[in-house]
Each structure stands twice: as structure tokens, then as C-alpha cells.
Amino acid sequence: MSATTEAKSSYLDQLNPVQRQAAMATEGPVLVIAGPGSGKTRVLTYRIAHLIEKGAAPWEIMALTFTNKSAREMKERIEKVIGPRANRVWAGTFHSLFAKILRVEAEHIGYPSNFTIYDTDDTKSVIGAIINEMNLNKEQYNVNNIRSRISSCKSNLITPKLYVNRPDLMEEDKLAKRPFFHQIYEKYVGRCKRSGAMDFDDLLFRLFELFQNHPEVTDKYRKKFKYLLVDEFQDTNHLQYSIVKKFINYEGSPRNVCVVGDDAQSIYAFRGATIQNILDFENDFKQHSIRIFKLEQNYRSTEHIVQAANQVISYNRRQIQKTIFSDKGEGQRIKIIKAMTDSEEGKRVADLIVEQKNRWHVSNHEIAILYRTNSQSRVFEEYLRHFNIPYRVFGGMSFYQRKEVKDMIAYLRLAINQQDDEALRRVINYPKRAIGGTTLDKISSAAEMMGRPMWDALPHVDLPGRTRNSIDNFVAMIKDFTQKAQTSDAHTVAEYIARNSGLMDELKKDTTVEGIARLDNVTGLLDGIKTFVEDDTVDELQQTLEDQDPNAATRPSVFDKSLSAYLQNIALMTDLDNADENGDYVTLMSVHSAKGLEFKSVFVAGLEEQLFPSFMSMDTPEGLDEERRLFYVAITRAEQFLTLSYAASRYRFGQERYNPPSRFLDEIGMEHLDAASPIGTSAKPPMGRFDRNTPQESSNGRSGVSGNFKPRGAAQQNVLRADPKTFKPSNPDQIQAGMKVLHLKFGEGKVLSIDGARDKRMATIFFPDLEVDKQKRIMLKFAKLEILG
DNA sequence: GAAGTGATGTTTTTT
């Protein structure tokens, strides 16, 4: 394509014609249907860059994503095009951006601005307690079912009040033998509210409610955000789309909204996501000259892979018509590995990885093993270890989910928000303070009676002398922590709490390997808090809020290092967020977690009926379609090498099971399969060939070593670029634009500019040594900078 | 209130 008309904006030349149209159609509603590897992030980032070039202020643009990682990636890529201004674009996850707004507007909805965010475990624990108190049967009222039912109500805008107007739903719950669902739901909502807590769904739902009931507030944000972008639109639920419409769909609105998605990659229907939103979007904006673009060229994979993917997805019943194509050449055919056992599958995959490394010089980080369930990782770990191939397992239990970490965080939460019942329950008797179940029941029923959080009930409960004493000591201790949190930074308080709560002493008592690991995790958390406190870069989003808000002084500042700020920061973090980008390891993860990623070589394992497709989903057409989309996502992660594997027998639930090869294998045409592959004759189970000719080298599965291969999260530190011993921070007042400076963590940098006055002086500094985000904005008051000249 | 026993149910989960 020639660059005649848009010569001045050269970045647009890097787009193909459809991509470019989509990026430049800045006014009015736009729907982009983007196949896998079709450059959708590229379109989004160039679209934002283009908006800013055309004069939009960065903070007038909101880009909503599903993961922190993709938000970060987007920001980095915008920064490459337009520089550090990019950091003031409101790009983030639905949950994190909405939480930021809710903290500012909390008073309108009767929440404290330092509200706690309840994670799934907290939620389940609240529901469990309610079921207990109501003396309901725990089998009929399964906590997980109730939790997802509540979540789905919220995602469909059904409050407890509205629920009683829905005879269909009440009938469903009656049939499911849980007629008291409504009462549980109502209690749950009430209890979160009085605990000053929001669960993940509340972060969305409460914003919707705020907009619904406070037009003046809605108006403010409608004016603020002139352009809205939504990534992975196929994964939005009804509630998320409703909020998008609140922002954008009103009388007189320019409706500058761009949603990007792919119905074929929708894999979260089980959580309420619905591709109906894509179809609705088309309808809802029909009257407003909506433009629709289809990105159909795949720049990621070779032709065999793309065509196989097309064949597979064509078996799904309903889909938006599109033809994905690649011009990367035929490439390698798809290999299929047939193993007798799951253990042999592990070995054969590891063998092939070794071969690919030798023959094609594929690096570890270019390889991924994907599977349907996390428990499948073990056999691969075993053989990768055997071949000394470094690997990393994603998923499973995250750092923040570990008991000891949660305990520590519960203390921190309680110091900030004493209304937080879940935190209180967690630590009131840990370490042991002789406050048992009986006492806890008394406290919680007193709280229920008062309609107040448990903390408020503590002084009023009638208790035997010894218990009373324990409670009083506990209360005094927490008050002391709260006091401390008001005056010290997050790390100082956290250390203080770790020591004085008795938690550290308790952990130190356990000298087993696991016990030491637990203590390590808590110190790791403390290190993480230290890093947070020492980080002297500015929170750009907070700053735009401050810039625009006359009452900013009463709000958290851009440079807030309080415990409260830290907790807000980590509440929405996951394990994937601390992945280190530069390591050379093979990636092992579930297909779900692999969405959005790409690898030169991909192995999709466990392609057997009952496993992939999963036995939980395969009996309904909708379930099966979703499994197929999941398989589609899996194979479209591969750039050049795709290997599919299955085993005739596999240990599942402690028993050896035999399952036929997955039907999905049959859906790939022979012409795309490696001739040496065993499929094709017929994908029927190889009945009668169950003889045991499997190599038996490591059949016992349980290897003695249990090295910690799981991500360690918080503990990772930046490489120190300056020697802390010789480092002497200079007087920040003397720092001027143009100077060369040394930063303790970022190394040498050049001061590009200074803005702000006195306390708020800020420097924009360029650090050439950094991998990403080379330009940082640093608050001089706190800076750790040495002037070099 | 701890510690041991037997029954039970197992997917995926960006936030």
C-alpha cells in the first residue's frame, strides 16, 4: 500500500487496508471482528495513537481489557508510537478502572472509599457462613453453586429485589432444591455492604448502579471519556455491556465506541460471557451509522494450521461468517502423537521438544504445552525435568492464594478496614488466641442482630472472662495496627504487623520444608511491599483524577505509599502478572490461560473424549460448541509447529480410564496432517491394543524432588543497576532538565523535562538500560536519584 | 478444641 495520503502519520502505513480503516474510523460506533493473529492489538493501539495525534487528550480515552497483562501490553505499544503521554490513557481491566472510579465516588453508594475487594475465597466463605447460620443442607446448598448463581444474577442485573419479580428464576431454584436462594442472596449482599466490601462482580455492578441512580455522576464520566474501546468483546457479560452503553449510549452522544472481538474465541460462556453482546451491539447501534470491519488475514500461523482451524470451527452451529487466511506458506503439517498411557504422552512430547530444539533451533520460550485441565501438567513436568528442559507451570494455586499469604493480607486488610468481616474471621484466632467456634458464632449472631460488622459487635458480646480478655487484647492490637497504618508507609506497617500479630513467630515454629517455604512466602510478600514503597514512579491515572478534581487533596495522591494504597494495588493482581518476560523456559498452561498468546511451537495434549471435550460440557450442544471454540483457540496459538497428542489410557480420579481419541481430531482434514500420524485410518479407539508395551522408566509418577517450580510472585526484584553502597541521592531541588542522573533501580538516565512546582515537581527521565517503559515519570520529592552531570 | 477417620467429588476461571 502506498503512503501518499497519510504520509505524515507513518505508523498507519504498518496496517493493512482493513486494519487501517478500522483504526481511522474514530467517530461513531465501530465493530471489529478480529480472527486469531489478525493484528487486533495493533489496530487498537494505532487507533488510540491516531486519536491522540488528532488532538484527543490521552485521559479522554478509555480502553477496557480483561487482563492486566493485555492492558500493560497495549500501553507499552502506544508508548512506542506516541511516547510517555500514553501512560495517561485510561487503559486497564474493567475491574481495575471501575474500582478506581468507585473509590472516588464511594460516598454516593454508601461505601467507604477504602472498601475491601473480596476475592472468590472470601465470597465463598461468606456464603458458607450464611448457609451455616440458616441451618441449610450443605448438599442442596452447595457453596460453589450458590456463588455462581449469585454471580450470574449480578451479571444479569438481577438484584435480590428484582429476583422476586422473576418467577422463572424462582422456579429454577425450587427445582434445584434451593428455595431459600433468595434469602441467601439478600443476606450476602447485605453482609458485603456492611463489611465495606465488594466482590469482583460488585466492582461492575455497583458502577452500573451508581450510573443508574446518579445522573450527575454519570454525566461527569460521559464528558470525561470521549472515546471508548473494548477488547475481547466476545468475553463481556450482559452487565459489562450495559455499563459500556451507560457510558456511550445517551441522547446527543457522539457514540465513539469501538469494540473488538471474535465470536469463535469466546471461551468464557460458563462465566456469563455471551456473544449475544456482539449481535446486540450491531443492533443497538444500527441507527447510528455503525461500521463493521472484519480482520481476516492471520499473520501468526502457517496455512496448514489456519486451514485446520477453519475446518474445526465450521462444525459449530452459529457463527459470524468470516474466512481466515494466511499467506505465510503451507508450513509444516500438524503432527499427532498417539500414546498408550498419559505417562508415555509426557515422554513423547518431551522427546519431540528435544528434537525440535535440535533440528529447528526452537528455543524453550517459543514452546508451549497446552492442556484442558491443570492436573495434566504433572507428567510433562516429570519428563521435562528428566531432559533438563526449563519450564514454568502457570495456573494452579497462585502466590496470593496461599494460606500464609492470605493470613498476612487479612491482617493488613483489617488494619485498613475493620468492617472487613472475612479478614476478621481469618485472623481473630490465628495464631491461636483461644477464640473458638462457639465464640465466633456468638459474635456473628450479635453482629447480625445489630446489622453491623462483626468488629462493632466485639465489645458488646456477653462472654466468659477469659474469652473476653482475649477479645479485648485482639481489639487493642488491631487498633494499634490501624494507628500505625495512619502514620507509616506500607512496608513499615506490614513488618510491624507481621512481628506483633504473632504470625511470624507462629510460622517460625514449623521447621519442616513446607513450613520454611511458608515463612519464605510471607517474607516474599513483605519484600513485594517494600518494592511497592520504593517505587518512585507516578501513578498516571491517579494523577489525571487529581488534575480534574478540585477536592483531590482529600483523595489518595499520585504518590500514595500507604498500606491502603498497596492493598488497592494488589487486590486485582494475579499470578500471570508477575511472570518474568525474559526467562527461557517452556510454558505449561491451560488452554484458557493461553488465550491471546502465541508460540512458535504448540503442543495440545490430552485430546480424548471426556477430557477435551470435557465430560462436564459434552452433553449439551452449547457446551460442546464452547469446547470446540476452546480447541480452536488452542490450535491457533501455534505459529509454525502444531502437535496434538492423546493417550489410550490415563489416570483420572485415581483410576485408570480408557477414552477414545477426541472427535475434534476427526474434524481436521487429512491433508493437514503429518503422514506419519496415526489418525486418518479411523479415529476410533484402538480397541484390543491395550497391551503394555510402554517404556516403564518412571511409572511411579511421584518423583522424590518437589522443587518449587511454581511462580513465586512478589519476591522478584529488578536487577540493581546502581550499587546501593556507593549510591548517594542528591538534593532533588537541584535536578534540572538535561542532567544525567543515576537511579537506584533503573540505572543511568537523562532528565528530559521537569514539571510541577515545589512538592509536586516531577521529572520525565529516559533510562536507556530498561527493557520496556524506558521513560519514567518520577516524583522528585521521593526520588532516589544521584546527579552525574 | 485438636486430631484422626471415612465419605465424597472432582473443568475451565482473564477479574
Place this chain on the structure above:
DNA sequence: ACATCACTTC
């Protein structure tokens, strides 16, 4: 296999 949990026993 493995974790979770209700229930028993000390």
C-alpha cells in the same frame, strides 16, 4: 490421587 469436610474421639 487428592483435597475437603462432616463427624468422632480424646
